[in-house]
Amino acid sequence: MPSLLEVRDLVTRFYSEGAVIHAVNGVSFSLDTGASMAIVGESGSGKSVTVMSLMRLVRFPPGRIEGGEVIFEERDLLRLSEEEMRRIRGNRIAMIFQDPMTSLNPVLSIGLQMTEGLRAHLGLGERAARDRAAEMLSLVGLPRPKERLDDYPHQFSGGQRQRIMIALALSCNPALLIADEPTTALDVTVQAQIVELIQGLREKLGMAVIWISHNLGLVAGVVDKVAVMYGGHIVEQSPVDELYEHPRHPYTLGLLKAIPKMDGRDQGRLFSIDGMPPDLRRPPESCPFAPRCIYAVDRCRQALPPLDELGAGQSVRCWRADEVAALNVAGAMR
Amino acid sequence: MTTYILRRLLVSIPILLGITVIVFFVASKMPGDAVLAMISTETPQAEDLIKLRRGQLGLDLPLYVQYGRWLWQLLQGNLGYSFQTGESVIDILLARIPATLQLMGTALLIAIVLGVAMGVVSALKQYSRTDYTFTFLGFAGISIPDFFLGMVLVYLLAIQWPLFPTSGISTAGEPYSLVDNLRHLALPALALGLVRTATFMRYTRTSVLEVMNNDYVRTARAKGLSEWLVVVRHILRNALIPVVTVIGLTLPVLFGGSVIIEMIFQWPGIGLMFIGAVTARDSPVIMGYVLFSAVMVQASNLLTDMAYSFLDPRIRYD
Ligand SMILES: Nc1ncnc2c1ncn2[C@@H]1O[C@H](COP(=O)(O)OP(=O)(O)OP(=O)(O)O)[C@@H](O)[C@H]1O
Ligand SMILES: [Mg+2]
Numbered sequence: 001m002p003s004l005l006e007v008r009d010l011v012t013r014f015y016s017e018g019a020v021i022h023a024v025n026g027v028s029f030s031l032d033t034g035a036s037m038a039i040v041g042e043s044g045s046g047k048s049v050t051v052m053s054l055m056r057l058v059r060f061p062p063g064r065i066e067g068g069e070v071i072f073e074e075r076d077l078l079r080l081s082e083e084e085m086r087r088i089r090g091n092r093i094a095m096i097f098q099d100p101m102t103s104l105n106p107v108l109s110i111g112l113q114m115t116e117g118l119r120a121h122l123g124l125g126e127r128a129a130r131d132r133a134a135e136m137l138s139l140v141g142l143p144r145p146k147e148r149l150d151d152y153p154h155q156f157s158g159g160q161r162q163r164i165m166i167a168l169a170l171s172c173n174p175a176l177l178i179a180d181e182p183t184t185a186l187d188v189t190v191q192a193q194i195v196e197l198i199q200g201l202r203e204k205l206g207m208a209v210i211w212i213s214h215n216l217g218l219v220a221g222v223v224d225k226v227a228v229m230y231g232g233h234i235v236e237q238s239p240v241d242e243l244y245e246h247p248r249h250p251y252t253l254g255l256l257k258a259i260p261k262m263d264g265r266d267q268g269r270l271f272s273i274d275g276m277p278p279d280l281r282r283p284p285e286s287c288p289f290a291p292r293c294i295y296a297v298d299r300c301r302q303a304l305p306p307l308d309e310l311g312a313g314q315s316v317r318c319w320r321a322d323e324v325a326a327l328n329v330a331g332a333m334r
Numbered sequence: 335m336t337t338y339i340l341r342r343l344l345v346s347i348p349i350l351l352g353i354t355v356i357v358f359f360v361a362s363k364m365p366g367d368a369v370l371a372m373i374s375t376e377t378p379q380a381e382d383l384i385k386l387r388r389g390q391l392g393l394d395l396p397l398y399v400q401y402g403r404w405l406w407q408l409l410q411g412n413l414g415y416s417f418q419t420g421e422s423v424i425d426i427l428l429a430r431i432p433a434t435l436q437l438m439g440t441a442l443l444i445a446i447v448l449g450v451a452m453g454v455v456s457a458l459k460q461y462s463r464t465d466y467t468f469t470f471l472g473f474a475g476i477s478i479p480d481f482f483l484g485m486v487l488v489y490l491l492a493i494q495w496p497l498f499p500t501s502g503i504s505t506a507g508e509p510y511s512l513v514d515n516l517r518h519l520a521l522p523a524l525a526l527g528l529v530r531t532a533t534f535m536r537y538t539r540t541s542v543l544e545v546m547n548n549d550y551v552r553t554a555r556a557k558g559l560s561e562w563l564v565v566v567r568h569i570l571r572n573a574l575i576p577v578v579t580v581i582g583l584t585l586p587v588l589f590g591g592s593v594i595i596e597m598i599f600q601w602p603g604i605g606l607m608f609i610g611a612v613t614a615r616d617s618p619v620i621m622g623y624v625l626f627s628a629v630m631v632q633a634s635n636l637l638t639d640m641a642y643s644f645l646d647p648r649i650r651y652d
Binding site: 057086095104120121152154165 | 460461548549550552553554555556557558559560563567568571572575645646647648
């Protein structure tokens with residue numbers, strides 16, 4: 001069976017103020033129908049641009065998708081007309097964003113914002129669309145959904161708004177949901193609720209989910225596999241258990257150490273790996289992580305390692321992956 | 335909302351009174367008076383005549399008594415009588431207001447439609463040739479005073495290419511026809527409107543550019559809406575909120591501008607009347623004009639606020 005989504009060598013760049021920002025540099029991954037994966041990585045590593053590219057929401061100027069394929073339901077999205085792409089957005093692929101406070105239009109009622117997609121994609125009339133919207137709102141656990149359709153975003157709390165965004169995203173029954181840090185802007189207590197809500201709906205509705213997160217710990221329980229991004233590359237991809245037990249890339253190791261402990265406050269917003277993220281305006285020919293890598297040797301500073309397939313769905317982009325894994329096992333036993 | 339409007343109306347009463355007081359006393363400080371403006375001082379019996387007329391018009395009374403009389407009349411719904419013609423000021427105003435409203439309304443319409451449309455196109459096509467052209471025109475428009483633009487328009491569209499008449503509201507001696515009226519309207523309305531077009535365009539452009547980058551616009555696109563819906567419903571709806579305020583604030587300026595434009599184009603509105611009244615020191619007419627324009631400005635402020643709360647559900651007056 002072909003996968004639901006197959007991304008190959010995706011390249012996206014931004015052209016701003018005379019500089020070229022190499023935001024996504026040949027990203028490949030795939031996702032099966034109904035499966036779920038996480039994309040993790042520090043700020044600026046290209047997670048959002050990757051998924052925005054899948055939906056072709058990168059706008060020129062300043063950004064442009066410059067290469068690769070995005071095969072979704074057996075069609076290359078990058079080759080569709082704008083009109084055909086529009087029929088996929090919000091319909092077959094839906095997206096929820098980081099900040100629920102700004103993701104809803106402040107001057108339009110929730111009802112209008114929820115029904116406009118339903119009317120465009122499913123051809124529903126006003127009444128039917130409102131009924132469906134209310135049904136979705138009750139599915140995400142919003143009380144008195146029918147009455148609240150006429151309310152405006154400022155009349156809801158942050159958590160409620162994110163529920164509304166989820167209801168909105170799922171209303172056309174998408175095959176793929178992209179959740180770009182849907183919990184980052186929320187209270188810690190609400191974060192887990194939202195993750196659970198999406199996970200529950202995924203099981204109920206059978207859609208695939210791509211989670212983007214800073215906080216691997218938060219989504220580890222609900223994903224099948226994890227792709228780790230660094231400097232616009234996927235540096236390691238692995239089934240989630242495998243990633244925890246046998247991390248291969250030094251950067252993944254750092255990430256795992258940065259997972260906030262369950263003893264309370266969330267300190268995982270930014271990973272604490274020494275050094276600066278790479279300058280995407282001048283991407284190195286070599287391994288982008290080398291300057292910050294404690295395992296780096298000369299070869300790392302000379303050439304970009306290829307993405308090595310290790311079998312069992314694991315792949316890694318590191319010259320010293322084997323040694324790192326061995327050292328790490330040794331370290332864990334110490 | 336109703337209480338809010340009532341409160342605003344109540345507050346506007348002292349404001350209007352204050353304006354009339356100030357204008358009344360400032361106008362009285364202008365050199366000369368209505369009688370001197372009318373009578374040639376060369377005539378032999380000038381002295382007596384002047385005294386007599388001043389007495390008749392009440393100009394020999396102390397200023398505060400004169401103002402009191404004016405106010406008392408006003409409370410009875412009477413704005414007094416023109417010193418020059420003896421006509422009722424209300425009648426004069428009523429006869430001339432339609433012409434001014436036609437001129438200002440058309441100018442405002444030109445400015446809003448053109449300004450908003452150009453601003454939106456300019457923003458959506460940021461850094462394109464169209465954008466640069468519009469931006470240049472906008473700067474030119476903002477830096478040119480409207481009377482000068484009026485003269486340029488006269489030179490181009492009335493003298494070089496005699497397309498439009500340059501004075502009056504219709505051709506004298508001919509029966510009224512709408513086409514004829516509109517041809518007369520073209521130049522003064524353009525002169526008055528184009529400068530404002532530039533202002534509205536710049537505000538619209540800035541506002542659209544700002545709104546365009548909002549997260550909810552991305553959400554709208556991610557829903558798969560047509561670009562038209564994204565622009566009109568999600569971008570414009572938000573971007574026009576600050577523009578509405580600017581339009582509201584423009585009205586007083588438009589009143590000032592229309593005085594000069596009416597003079598240049600001999601447009602028989604209240605602006606032209608006002609200039610005549612100032613020259614003749616015809617204070618009842620001056621006061622009538624001031625009161626009317628002050629009421630209009632107050633009304634437009636109130637309308638702006640209401641439009642604001644209509645456009646933005648986060649704003650509620652009570
Ligand atoms: N509109 C844009 N114009 C110019 N550069 C951009 C634009 N959007 C993204 N970039 C650049 O692309 C790179 C990747 O950004 P991206 O938003 O994908 O990061 P991210 O991994 O999602 O980070 P975060 O965790 O902070 O959301 C960054 O260097 C960013 O500066
Ligand atoms: Mg992001």
